[in-house]
Amino acid sequence: MDQVLIDFLQQTGTPATFFLNFRWLQANPGPAKALAQNPLFEIGNHGTRHRPLSVSGRGAYGIPGTASPAEVYDEVMVNEDALRSLTGKPSRYFRSGTAYLDDVAVRIVRALGLVPVSFSINGDGGATFPAAVVFREVAAARTRDIVIAHANHPTAGTADGVARALPALSSAGITPVPLPST
Numbered sequence: 001m002d003q004v005l006i007d008f009l010q011q012t013g014t015p016a017t018f019f020l021n022f023r024w025l026q027a028n029p030g031p032a033k034a035l036a037q038n039p040l041f042e043i044g045n046h047g048t049r050h051r052p053l054s055v056s057g058r059g060a061y062g063i064p065g066t067a068s069p070a071e072v073y074d075e076v077m078v079n080e081d082a083l084r085s086l087t088g089k090p091s092r093y094f095r096s097g098t099a100y101l102d103d104v105a106v107r108i109v110r111a112l113g114l115v116p117v118s119f120s121i122n123g124d125g126g127a128t129f130p131a132a133v134v135f136r137e138v139a140a141a142r143t144r145d146i147v148i149a150h151a152n153h154p155t156a157g158t159a160d161g162v163a164r165a166l167p168a169l170s171s172a173g174i175t176p177v178p179l180p181s182t
Ligand SMILES: [Zn+2]
Pocket: 046, 050, 096, 097, 098
């Protein structure tokens, strides 16, 4: 857990949705509970086995996708059950591992009461960008952009880059807001 990033979001009152994967949740029950209890933050569903979401096994980035509607269901709902135990309520949003979903999987996610969501700005390149690049990418956000970044790689450039980008956004008249109601 990148506590520097989380503390910075807290200190600046910056809302964020944390998309938790089932494996991370099992390994980090304490940090997960702290996030869930923080009114500034929302918890989203990031899948059970972190798979691309497909009914045909189509994958992305070398990771095989789920291969049937039943596997899509399990990818969403095993984690969703754990998240509901954590937060006491249904998740609003689902984000698949690798961000890939096929059209049928999208319909299944919606039928399960969740909204599939992706991003428009890749803020930290999967926690690979140095802080200067994170700054440049995040500071370029404008109205209705969705910025993705990672809070589970504390040695990455993410926290420094975000910390520098938020004042720049503020100067540009941009105020981060939670994902909208659906
Ligand atoms: Zn992920």
